[in-house]
Amino acid sequence: MTFVTRFAPSPTGYLHRGHAYSALTAFEAARAAGGRFLLRIEDIDATRCRPEYDAAILEDLAWLGLRWEEPVRRQSEHLTDFETAIAGLRDRGLVYRCFKTRKEIDIGRAPHAPAVAYVGAPLDAREEAERLALAEPFAWRLSLAAAHKALDGFDHLTFVEEGVDGSSPRTVQARPETAGDIVLARKDVGVAYHLAVVHDDALQGVTHVIRGEDLFEATHIQRLLQALLDLPTPVYRHHGLLTGADGKRYAKRDKAQTLRELRATGVGAQDLRAELGFS
Numbered sequence: 001m002t003f004v005t006r007f008a009p010s011p012t013g014y015l016h017r018g019h020a021y022s023a024l025t026a027f028e029a030a031r032a033a034g035g036r037f038l039l040r041i042e043d044i045d046a047t048r049c050r051p052e053y054d055a056a057i058l059e060d061l062a063w064l065g066l067r068w069e070e071p072v073r074r075q076s077e078h079l080t081d082f083e084t085a086i087a088g089l090r091d092r093g094l095v096y097r098c099f100k101t102r103k104e105i106d107i108g109r110a111p112h113a114p115a116v117a118y119v120g121a122p123l124d125a126r127e128e129a130e131r132l133a134l135a136e137p138f139a140w141r142l143s144l145a146a147a148h149k150a151l152d153g154f155d156h157l158t159f160v161e162e163g164v165d166g167s168s169p170r171t172v173q174a175r176p177e178t179a180g181d182i183v184l185a186r187k188d189v190g191v192a193y194h195l196a197v198v199h200d201d202a203l204q205g206v207t208h209v210i211r212g213e214d215l216f217e218a219t220h221i222q223r224l225l226q227a228l229l230d231l232p233t234p235v236y237r238h239h240g241l242l243t244g245a246d247g248k249r250y251a252k253r254d255k256a257q258t259l260r261e262l263r264a265t266g267v268g269a270q271d272l273r274a275e276l277g278f279s
């Protein structure tokens, strides 16, 4: 089996050191395995993604010495693929319309308390028809209860986490219930991250998902979606996140740490690669 991995950034800002580390980790893993490396642009959120960031991603990664297969898949060009997948789930009674606003869902939550996993239920047919007639916007949510029934429980859902160097694989029991009834199709976009990522990893034949450990928790619900959509489960390698001198992880808001800023101040690609632990 050929090793296939990818780097899948969202063009909502310029890439920073943390992205460089993630992209290099995936790229070098593909090289070490004699495999393939893909770049996928996750640009479903038209309000936050910008073409100039998309162009900058390609430029910055090329500067860093990365090469990827063409054509690059851009999720915004394939929205109907995702709609088809959601329609399939809908036909099987696994999703329901949710008209609630974020505010309605958050009622009773203290201002800084973490968002709780939302678990809802379909509206009764009459109320739903009324709201549809009024053209009220709605999201499609996955019904965990229906999924649990369809799959005869979640106990058999596991995934393999190899750790960053692949030296200590362990089997993880997926706990999708911790995520709640996630949104599969947003009110505004028609799809949401979890569905798009699972769909595209399978479509592109990704065998190894290599990404930051901030997405480890997301794997639980993504594993459930793979089961529901009858898609293969890749092997996962979640790497630690880089932190700055202040101990905080890099974020898109840290302007001084973007690859373009570093480049402008005279840092060479080779210097940065070495600093991040790559030759």
Ligand code: GLU
Pocket: 008, 009, 010, 042, 197, 210, 211, 215
């Ligand atoms: N597009 C996601 C992000 O930029 C990453 C998706 C993934 O690697 O699974 O955070």
